Amino acid sequence: MIDELKQVGPRIRAIRHSKGWTLDQLAAMAEMSPSTLSRLESGKRQASLELLIPLTRHLGVGLDSLVTPSVPDPRVRRPVIRKDGMVIAPLTPEGSPVNTFKITYEPVTEVPEPRVHDGYEWLYVISGKLRLLLGDRDLVLTRGEAAEFDTRVPHAIFATGSRPAQVLSIFNSDGVRMHTHTAEE
């Protein structure tokens, strides 16, 4: 057994607990029996892709981050004001069907972990340069460029270069299809 895999189960369990879900709940979402999930989390069952892929979807993490997690730098204190190096200004009231934010991405030194979640996201770069990792793509968006994508695809967004990037972000969690050229299914 590759030793990276030993941590997969515990990580799944940790994420599940952080969401306050029970075995049965997550097992139902991922369409597996609670016992299977239990054994997977406790390492008594091999972590197969068939098991892991539905889980990553519901847990909102990428496969690689389960298998090869980024360890937080212990020297860094938990930021208090900023969230994940972003300054977020909501432009729509809470509860809107469409959420809009102006986000300033501070320059980062580490590439953040790609995430997945339900919904669609639309981006417009007001200033700066933005790096968008989306599935197997690696794009740099500059001022005036726009992108939209299915957020169920693993994605990471961050400023590239030494200057912050100002971005207008429109996020729709309903899964309303904002564009038509996805090649899913």
Place this chain on the structure above:
Amino acid sequence: MIDELKQVGPRIRAIRHSKGWTLDQLAAMAEMSPSTLSRLESGKRQASLELLIPLTRHLGVGLDSLVTPSVPDPRVRRPVIRKDGMVIAPLTPEGSPVNTFKITYEPVTEVPEPRVHDGYEWLYVISGKLRLLLGDRDLVLTRGEAAEFDTRVPHAIFATGSRPAQVLSIFNSDGVRMHTHTAEE
């Protein structure tokens, strides 16, 4: 079998071929028998993490890029339209339920006629000053301000002052309900 997994084998094979390696070579690197690799590539064997992780190392790709299908380019570039003193840059593909434009309003001398049509519109002022006549309201929006309104209300939009105004406009003809709202930067 999850259908994402069907493509894993062929992708491995494609990468191996692109490197000009034989089954035996890659199998030796990843410490598995050629037959196992053959069956994995041709989908006759389940893609397990034990198999995949050593392969990703030698193939130089991430797990997610093997499992996640490639996504279309999310960037949008469409020709700019000039009309009625506006420079309109569509940011979404035609036919989207949500249309997004970057509009530059040139300074005008005459106040345009208010118009009505179905849908909702959402505005964000990137630069300049924008005058919004909406029903009996008369608003001036400046950089960083946002507004959204029902376009069935008579409305006119134009730059105020001597400088052009750059606006991001999101228009939804489906009639998604949003209420009028402005926010400071």
Place this chain on the structure above:
DNA sequence: AAGGTTTCTTGCTGAAATGGCAAATGGGAG
């Protein structure tokens, strides 16, 4: 086209892992 070499596929085997029901265990609240 023939022969030889490399590359790939497949039949076969005991061994190992799987899935999920049902029963057992654990642990907190009353």
Place this chain on the structure above:
DNA sequence: CTCCCATTTGCCATTTCAGCAAGAAACCTT
């Protein structure tokens, strides 16, 4: 203590596995 919910585990018919060795296919070179 007892109930209840979450989790673990015993069980076992069934499936999958690993890799050797033989067979098939592709690809040379002459």
